[in-house]
Amino acid sequence: MVGGFAASADTELASRMTELARYGVRVRYLTSLELPQHELMQVRYRALSVADAEALVIARADSAVLPTGDGSLRKAALDA
16 A cells, blocks of 8 residues: 555544455555555556556456456456
8 A cells, every 4th residue: 555545544443454355355465576666557557556467466466356346447457
């Protein structure tokens, strides 16, 4: 998670992390090697928010499923 978004997400999820971990949910941040990919996603898919671009880079790196109802994120995930 990027910038201020990370702090708010950590706070929101803290009380539910034990429950979410049972379903395989975990908090993951971009690595320094993934930052250029994040920037590329933001340039290539201008409709993506910073958080959506980050989620896409992480999902690709981890070969993870990225469930979304967001049309712009879905399109970018299918293109990427």
